[in-house]
Amino acid sequence: AQSVAQPEDQVNVAEGNPLTVKCTYSVSGNPYLFWYVQYPNRGLQFLLKYITGDNLVKGSYGFEAEFNKSQTSFHLKKPSALVSDSALYFCAVRPRYGQNFVFGPGTRLSVLP
Amino acid sequence: DAGVTQSPTHLIKTRGQQVTLRCSPKSGHDTVSWYQQALGQGPQFIFQYYEEEERQRGNFPDRFSGHQFPNYSSELNVNALLLGDSALYLCASSFGSGGGTDTQYFGPGTRLTVL
Numbered sequence: 001a002q003s004v005a006q007p008e009d010q011v012n013v014a015e016g017n018p019l020t021v022k023c024t025y026s027v028s029g030n031p032y033l034f035w036y037v038q039y040p041n042r043g044l045q046f047l048l049k050y051i052t053g054d055n056l057v058k059g060s061y062g063f064e065a066e067f068n069k070s071q072t073s074f075h076l077k078k079p080s081a082l083v084s085d086s087a088l089y090f091c092a093v094r095p096r097y098g099q100n101f102v103f104g105p106g107t108r109l110s111v112l113p
Numbered sequence: 114d115a116g117v118t119q120s121p122t123h124l125i126k127t128r129g130q131q132v133t134l135r136c137s138p139k140s141g142h143d144t145v146s147w148y149q150q151a152l153g154q155g156p157q158f159i160f161q162y163y164e165e166e167e168r169q170r171g172n173f174p175d176r177f178s179g180h181q182f183p184n185y186s187s188e189l190n191v192n193a194l195l196l197g198d199s200a201l202y203l204c205a206s207s208f209g210s211g212g213g214t215d216t217q218y219f220g221p222g223t224r225l226t227v228l
Contacts, residue, residue, distance in 0.1 A: 004155075032214055043117070043203055043219035044156070051214050090155055100146070100169055101217065103155030 002027045004093050004104035012110045013081045021076040021107045023091030033074040034092040034101065035065055044090060050074060061085070081111045115140060117206050117220035125226045126194050134189040134223045138206030144168075145187040146217060147179060148203040156203055162187050191225075199227045 004025045013019045025031065032051055036044040048059025055067045065076045074091060091104040118137045126132050138145050144163045148156035158171035162181035176192045185206075191198055201224050205217035 034216070036219070041221075043119075043221045044205075046216055046218060049214075049216060092155075098169065100158035100161065100171055101148075101156070103148075103157070105155050106153075 002093070002095065002102045004091055004102050006089075006091055006104040006107045008107050009105075010108045010110065012112060015083050015111050015113050016080050019078050019081040019085070019109065019111070021089050021091075021109060022073070023075060023104055024071070024073045025091070025093045025102075025104075026072065027093045027095055027102065029096045030069075031096055032094045033065070033067060034094065035059065035063070035074075035076050036090045036092060038088040038090065038106075040087075047076070047089075081109075083111045083113050085109060086111045117142075117204055117218055119202075119204050119220040119223050121223060122221070123224045123226075125228065127228050128194055128196060130194050131190065131192045132194060132225060134191075134202050134204075134225070136187045136189070136204030136206075136220060138185050138187070138204075139218050142206035142208045142218070143185050144207045144209065144215070145181060145185065146205045146207070147187070147189045148205065149173070150201040150203055150222070152200070159189070194227045196227050199225060201225075 034049045035047040050057045050067045058064045092101040120135045146161040147159040150156040160170040165181045178190045181187045201222040203222045204220045207215040207217045209215045
């Protein structure tokens, strides 16, 4: 079965410090990997995706993610967190020959001033 | 450039009723996917429409059905509503013939409450 795990329900970080939101997946083949962010009462906003190539992917708002094939992980990172980064973050995996996303349960990020 | 729009924003129904949710894709997009997001959970894939046909379906009962119109807009219909159908329903649009690299762009969602 396909699954995505985000082992931390909540991540707290001080403003200006680096942040990491973890994601691991169990999907056969070489899936495509995505990160989305959701603000209160809003839909999901696309941050970045990994298709192929360099394992470090850069996305919107200064976020980046590191793909690790051997560990089947795709952790989201940002060198310096902002209070405005506080939101719900979802990792999503898409099978290479499928149409649907498989989403993780989400990680709530709180950046403290 | 308008993004993905959904209507209505909120909806309250009672058990056994039927509901229709609507979605207009981002300009230039031809594919629409629907997701159900229960409180505190990640979105769950319902189905995807392309060229007015259902291309793939998730693990949802036949009570959930959809339609895509020639202008690429889409409807999600849910019959015989259950309390467990209460959720945020998200529509996402993308462009392309279905290659997995397509980025899906999400609308703000419709909050359905079933009493």
